[in-house]
Amino acid sequence: MKSTLKNPYVYAMFVLPTLLLYCLFFIYPMASSSFYAFTDWNGLEDYKFIGFDNFTTAFNDPDFRNAIVNNMYFILFSVFIQVPLIIFFAILVGHVKRFQGFYKTTVFIPSILSTSVIGILWGFIYEPEIGPLNKLLSVFGIDPIYWLADTKWAMFAVLATNAWQWMGFYIVLVLAAILAIPREVNEAAEIDGASGRQRALLITVPLIRPIISVVIMLSIAGAMRVVDIILVMTKGGPVGSTEVMASYLVNEAMGVDPNYGFGTAISLIIFAFALVLTALYQLTLGRNQGGND
Amino acid sequence: MKKSIYLGITLILAASTVLSACGDKSDKSSTETDKTQTATTTDTTEKTDTPAKTEDTPKKEEAEPFTVSLRHIQVSDAQKFRKAILDDVVKKTEADVPGLTIELDGVEDQVNRFTKLPAEMAAGNPPKIFDLFGGAGDALKYAKAGRLLDLTPIIAELGIGDKFLNLNQFTLDGKVYGLPIGGSTEGFFYSKPLFEKYGIKEPTTWDELEAAADTLSKNKITPFAMGSKGAWVPNMLVNTLIGRYAGPEAIDGFPAGSQAWNSPEVVAAFSKYQEWEKKGYFTKGELGLEYADMLNQFVTGKAGMMFDGSWRSSVFKDQAQAGDLTNQVGFFTMPGVPNGKGNQLAVNGNYSNGYGFSADLKPEELTAVKAFIKNMYSEEMQLRGLLEDGLLPSMKLSDESIAKVEDPIVKQVMQILGNSGGAFSHFDSTVASDVYKESESQIQKLIAGKSSAQEVADAMQKVQEKALAAAK
């Protein structure tokens, strides 16, 4: 009688297409990466095994080490600058009564747009001579800043663009959690004479800790993944000042002198970094949160 | 390894015949070519078309529609003349081959050469017809990997095998794998109105050049427009500086191992670049500017000079692109440098940009490729390239054709070539790709002030030595 839900053939029919596609485009590439990472295959000539050469080359390359550092900047910027701002704005939106829907809808807009279009758009905003940002600054007598051409500014310019794109998304996320806090909690606090600031810090923030922890995790994952915005805006330049691991990977594997072996080695390194960060996160921040679901 | 010198010499020889033709139409210095060429010109394309057409006629009834992909780099306004020529060739080829549709795919030059094409070559799926650069890092590398169609029999069949001025950068083991579309040299364009305004003469000596730069700089005009986001742009200037300081032989000497990148004379070239950089002679924020921005800087009068290839000349006769600077631009070659090695009149000369074809062709695609070659590499199109696009021909042209050149910059370029007595190519076509790649990252470090000239030279030498060792 229950056989239909136990029928292995029916079961297979439901599961196999997904598994096939998943194995073909996840598991097999991962496995083949682990293979090619130890070769010098460039696509044009026959490859040979070169042991750990690709890995030592990568870590001996100051440009790659620089890319790792830049990834760290992305992570630090997202976690220590973006996340507090996100919480601040979310609380602000959560506590206003008028225009709440308007704020929510508006701040979310950038996150539905294509990163590459945003890159092009901001490339224009940063344009040193006719771009609006420098025009605006010139009103205050500030000399033109070569945002994307100056090694001192390029990273900041990209980080700001990235923040512009994603902050609204996280704000809406946190906002959903804030709005889910029972009204009575706040009202009770207000009666007890808690100020707005005290309520925000002592009541709201602790209550939305789970979602903050999710936002931090997503920010870290996002920072590890970042590449589109860099390829579109700076291609990792000037002089590697915005190069991250993934853009280094793309430039090495698909650039002037393509090297798939080296490229796959880099991707394994990125994977390892991602795993380590996830583990670190689970051991520290993620620990007392339990499951998020 | 003396290829590129030979190459330069052919360019110069070509230019001198050109010049003499310009000067005196009755001059018969190249009578031999003259006759054959005039024959083809008078016949125009009608007659030369016939053999190919008869070949195709049997296929006409069963003309299955098919497409051939063609990658070109004529995507911006500055290349509209060249694109017009390409469009006509495509139209003609489609008319010649029944069933054929040529699918044009325009990709920006740098993206094509340094990103798309290498990836496609590695993947083994390049377009059937594509824009290709000659030299060790491009055509020869792909030819070695068996990715390029051997054109030797085709150009023999079409009878154009001996018409090309120089095929060295596309020739591997005696076989031809690509066909240059034109020749070029790299030098300084300058704005006549700005020079006049500040009382600067066209520089003929090194001191005059630096004095000119100094004068412009003092008047808040950028001496040299520059866009270094794509490192190949500053590398043009670096290349000619090396040709001056280390001599024309240096460019071929790098891959041969006979010239060290960190020798004092090459370091001197990098040092000069660095010195100009420190003096603020290049556009501010150049590392964020593209090649197109460099031109923009120049035509809008923000910069007085621009180091660029002669292929840019057609822009300056086009009101839509050059604006107030239309027909107000001069061209001069880099003057000899003090204590420079070798011939200080030598010029950079390239026959390196053209078309290559995929080795993987179906019979009907091969027919299409043949028709394309026949239509593209004809006296008519070469002449149009010269007249409309200011691109020096890559094939021998009749004196009569060449006498039609009126563009002052093109004439000047030809004059310079004629006087040079020697030439050197660009190291981007002589050194291996990994060495070239390093040069791109190093020049940007130099520009950003992150590396000194000596450090750049040492880093280059290190990679060059590795490449030499790997080649053995």
Add this chain to the structure above:
Amino acid sequence: MQTLLKRTQPAIRNRVAVPKPVKRVLPHVVLMVYVAIILFPFIFVVFSSLKQSNLEIAAHPFGFPTKLYFHNYVEAWVKAKIGVYFWNSLYLSLSSSAVGVLLAAATAFALTRMKLLRTSKVIYQFVLIGMLIPGNVLFIAQYMLVMKMGILNTHWALFLPYTAGALPLSVLLIAAFMRNIPTDLEEAAVVDGMGAIRMFLVLILPLTMPALVTVFIVNFLGVWNEYLLANFFISKDALRTLPTGMVGFRDSFQTNYALICTGIVFSVTPVLVLYAFLQEKIIEGITAGSVKG
């Protein structure tokens, strides 16, 4: 947290110190500034797209165009083939998200509702491994894979990795939702002799609709905006998607900012229109998705 305190203090302190009306207005002022930062680039781009040249943009960067110059729109449409890119993006996004949702739903059904529990547990864990792998890690290996499959430079080269790439998260979300559906319904159905396939299609799918919509929207936007694979797996202009088409367009008309702005307007408008109609659904869908993820 330290940074958070510093960041939030000033604004909140003001709220405490100042009289009520100001206190009520202040959050709005802060939020309006943020909204202005979000919206300004769009307005700027629209204005610029209607200006004749860089000169006009440079002269009045913030002003309304002196004379509306619509020629850019004609030119951009013709030169950039934005219609083609748009169509490519649309049908890839629709087909890949639809197929992905269907596959994931089928798998989730088998995993949560069918009675092969031990197998289900193993498969579930196996699929979740995919969530640990950042997308760009697989980039080179997937490139080699589609190259070997001979589908490079066809839309299959994007459709398959896109669909596969969305599977782990989709399975996770839909399975989580399906678990909460009470089992009484299908027990009754089994008694009625309903087969597993009909049960899935007729009974479970309609009940899972909210989760399916969420997953569909998340996947749709992901594909719609994807740049990295689209850039390297497709090189024919006629097959390009909007993100890569736009970058190519920018590369070709680098110094013509008015025209580039027109391209941006073209590519952004449809998304904004869609967003205007579906914003509730989209925000809800994405927040739900991310919170779970």
